[in-house]
Amino acid sequence: MQKTIVWFRRDLRLTDHPALRKAVDNGKVLPVFILDTANTRPLGGATKWWLHHSLASLAKSIEDRGAKLHFYAGDPLKIIPELCEKHDISHVYWGRQYFPDTIKRDTQLKADLQNADVEVESFNTSLLREPWEIAPKSGPFYKVFTPFWGACLESFKQETPNLPKSAPSQIDGLSADSADLAKLDLLPTKPNWAKGFTEHWEIGEDAALKRFRAFAEDRIYKYNNQRDLPAVDGTSKLSPHLHFGEISPRQVYHEVADEMGTDKGLDTYMKEIGWREFGYHLIYHIEDFATKPWKEQFENFTWDHDDAAFKRWQQGQTGYPIVDAGMRQLWQTGWMHNRVRMIVASFLIKDLFIHWKEGEEWFWDTLVDADLANNVAGWQWVAGSGADASPYFRVFNPITQGEKFDPKGQYIREFVPELKDLPNDLIHKPWEAKNSDLLLAGIELGKDYPKPMVDHSKARKEALDRYNAIKDQ
DNA sequence: TGAAATGTTGGGGCG
C-alpha cells in the first residue's frame, strides 16, 4: 500500500493537481502544508492574510472528501523526514517552485528522502511550460518577451498544455499530529489592517474559478480597450488566485483555447498570462534576478536614500493624485491596477530616485498577489535593468497618464476623496487650480492634500542625466 | 506597456 505525503505549496486546489491525483489514485494520502520559516523569504503581511483564508478553504474541500489537511510551521527539511519515519510514508509528492531558495531546499529534501528510501516526485502545478522547456535556437533562455511568447504559442500548437485533471471525489486520508491553522499566526491582530480586504476578495478554489468564468463570459472580450482604465473593472483580478494556485494557468488556457486567435481581447489576456510565465522564465535562468539588476551597469546608478520621501510614497501623500490613488488602493485592498503599478513604480524610481528594491519590498509586503518572479520582473522592467525592459528614457508623466487613463477622475475620486469636488480638468493637477476652484472644492492645498513633493519635469531631466551617466558602461 | 522637442503642413487672418 502506497502512503504518500502531498506537500501543498503554491497549488492550493484540488482540480488540476497532478501530485494529488497520482497520490490518491495509488493509495493513502497525508495532505500537508508547511509554513517554511527556515529556508525562504519571509512572507509579506498581505500574503499571509490571503494564505490563511486560502488554506482554510482548501482544508474544507479536503475534509469534504474524507481527509484532513495537516498544518505545520518550521523547517520542511526536518518536518517531512520526521513525518515519513513516524507514519511509514513511502512517497512524497509536490508541485515545483522555481526560485533559488526553494530549489535549494527541495533538492536537499529530495536527496535526504531518497537516502531514507522514500520515493520523491515533483510535478508542474503552476506553469503552462517549465522555465527550461522554452528555449531559443541560440542561447539558454529568452531575453525578450515577444519571441518568448511566440515560442510558447508554437509549442502549445505542437503539444497542448496538459489537460486539467479533475479533483478527486474521495481522498483516503492518513492522519498525524499537527497544528491548527490559527497556530500559523497568519492573520493580523492589532491593528487588524486587513479589515478592508475582506469586502474586496473571495478566496479559494471555487471563488477563483467563479471569478475567472465571470471574466471570460464578457469582460475578456473588452480587455484590449478596458484593461488600462483603473476606474473600470476591466481586468480579471485573477493574480492572487493564480499566485496561490487556487486556479492554474492550464485551467485558464483550456477554458479559452478554442477562441485563441479569434479575438483580440482574449489574445491580449492570454499574453498577460504569458508575461507571468516569462517572469518565471527569467527568475529561473538569471542568477540573483530577485536581488540584483540584471544589466550590470545599473549597479552604478545613483540612488537617493530618503526615508521621508519613501514614506510619503508608501502612504499616498506625494501630491500627484494618480500616484496617491494607487498607493492607497494598494493599502486598502491589497491590490493595485497594473497600469497604476507602472506609474507609481516609475515615480518612485525616476522622480524620487529611490532604489527599485525598496519598492519591491513594499509591494512584497502589501500585495495579496505578491509573487517573487512577477514582482521583481515588474520592478526591474520599470527601472530599465531587467530583460526586455522599459528603456531608460521612458519616464511616465503622472499627470498625462492620469488624464489619459482616468479622464473623468473616477479612480482619483474613489481613493483620494479629498479631491472629489475638483473638476475633471484639475483633478490630476490640483496645484494648477485657482483659489476660487480650491475654495469651491473645499480644499486647502498643503493641508487637506499635499502640494507635489517634486517638480516632475525637473525630476525627469534629472533622471535622464543619471541614466545617461551609466548608459554606455 | 512614453513624453518632450522638433519638424512639417495647411488653413485662416491680414496687409
Next chain:
DNA sequence: ACGCCCCAACATTTC
C-alpha cells in the same frame, strides 16, 4: 490675388 505670419494639428526624432 498674393505673400506672410501664426498656430493648431499631426508626424518624426530624440531622450
